[in-house]
Structures are given as structure tokens and as C-alpha cells.
Amino acid sequence: MIEVVALSKNRGGKRVLEDLSLSLAEGGVTAVVGPSGGGKSTLLRCLNGLEPFDAGGILIAGHQLTPGGHPHALLERIRRDVGMVFQQFNLFPQMTALENVMLAPRVVSRLSAAEARSRAVGLLERVGLDGFAQARPATLSGGQQQRVAIARALAMQPRVILFDEPTSALDPAMSSEVLEVILDLARGGQTMVVVTHDHALAQRAATHVVELVAGRIQRQGSPAEVLIPAVGSG
Ligand SMILES: Nc1ncnc2c1ncn2[C@@H]1O[C@H](COP(=O)(O)OP(=O)(O)O)[C@@H](O)[C@H]1O
Numbered sequence: 001m002i003e004v005v006a007l008s009k010n011r012g013g014k015r016v017l018e019d020l021s022l023s024l025a026e027g028g029v030t031a032v033v034g035p036s037g038g039g040k041s042t043l044l045r046c047l048n049g050l051e052p053f054d055a056g057g058i059l060i061a062g063h064q065l066t067p068g069g070h071p072h073a074l075l076e077r078i079r080r081d082v083g084m085v086f087q088q089f090n091l092f093p094q095m096t097a098l099e100n101v102m103l104a105p106r107v108v109s110r111l112s113a114a115e116a117r118s119r120a121v122g123l124l125e126r127v128g129l130d131g132f133a134q135a136r137p138a139t140l141s142g143g144q145q146q147r148v149a150i151a152r153a154l155a156m157q158p159r160v161i162l163f164d165e166p167t168s169a170l171d172p173a174m175s176s177e178v179l180e181v182i183l184d185l186a187r188g189g190q191t192m193v194v195v196t197h198d199h200a201l202a203q204r205a206a207t208h209v210v211e212l213v214a215g216r217i218q219r220q221g222s223p224a225e226v227l228i229p230a231v232g233s234g
């Protein structure tokens, strides 16, 4: 589902990604870990075409990305197949939870209002938010907002979902609500890439872990190979 070959990217004369290669099969979950500034967010933005790169290649959900700028039509196609969930949720504040989840299927996939609504209702239920359809983001907790954001990403029925530190803005109780949703998706075979500082999340959700340090892959392998077991994690 994802194949990255010898990806390199410079920014302002500085190399931010250096000769990265990784692959992810359909239904797999890759966790990307490593210190801040290591290039994790940059990698995700290269994967969904939001940032150009200088060398190497990316194949994601059947779309081929090459160095330099990407044609608008290609980015549109990637947007349908690759969902994105951010640390700060990025919900539309003036819309209800339901409207947030309905929007992309209506606008991008031109689903009828009835179809988009029924899909959105089902997804809010799936993330444990039935009863919150009419709530606006500001009235929800961080964990609830992030679950709406996940439902919104799922609404496009993406082949891959990219998460950029989905639990970093959340306290432990809210993080675990979001972790449960991510684990449920993993069990359902959703292909995902999850950037996270949370080794418990990586340990439990990932099939593959990539450690990115200063733009280079330091290590990659199974969670057991790459992650140092947390003390007392039993
Ligand atoms: N918009 C930007 N402009 C200039 N430099 C940036 C920008 N975003 C990130 N960087 C730099 O690129 C490198 C990688 O950053 P980033 O991908 O955000 O790392 P991470 O997500 O692992 O914290 C860092 O050196 C960071 O300072």
C-alpha cells in the first residue's frame, strides 16, 4: 500500500529527510517514532503530496509521487484515498460533529445528503460518539474532538490514514479513548501510519516501527525489535 524508496528532502539548504526507504502492506500499521525535529511530520506531508521532495519516490494507494511539484489532479486523487488526522484535531469550529463528518463525502465524492448523513451517523457511533452528532467542537473534550476527526477521515473510506501525533494534545484518559479507536481500526484491517511519542500506542497498534532521528531511519522492525519496553508495562 505504501512504498517509499530512497526519499530525500532538503529545506532551506538543510537535509530534513535522508535516503528513507520503507514499505507498508495493506492492513499494516506503521508507527513512526523519534525525537522532535526528526522529520516525522515532514515524512507524512511528503506521503500525502502536501510537500514536494528532492529525490527518490513514493507509491501510496496506487499513486506515484516523484521529485518536484505534484499536479493538482494527482493531489485531488490522493486526497480521496489518503486520510489525515492531526494533533490539534483541525475540526471546522462552526459546524456540528455530524456536519464535520459529512462535509468531504458531500463536496469531494458528491454523495447525496441522505447517504452522507447515514454514513456519518454510523461513523460517529463507531468512534463512540452517538449522541454527539449535533455538538459543536468547542463543547467537546479533546478526546471527543479527536474521535470526530477520525470519523471525518474515515468518511472518505480512505485506503490509508496518516496520523500526526493524534494523542499528544490529550491527557492520559482522553489518549486511551483515542487509542481504543485506533486499535479498533487496526483490528478492522485499516492501513495506517501513526506518528507518535507514545510508545504504548506504538507497541499495541503497530505491526512495524520506524525510528526517525535527524531525518534518517535509525532503526526499523517489529515493535519488539525497535521499542524499548516501558518500565512496569507488564
Ligand atoms: N515550515 C518549516 N519551515 C522550515 N523548517 C521547518 C518547517 N517545518 C519543519 N521544519 C524543520 O524541518 C525539520 C523536521 O521537522 P518535522 O518534520 O516537523 O519534525 P518532527 O515532526 O519529527 O518533529 C526540523 O529541523 C524542523 O525545524
Ligand SMILES: [Mg+2]
Pocket: 040, 041, 042, 164
Ligand atoms: Mg511533528
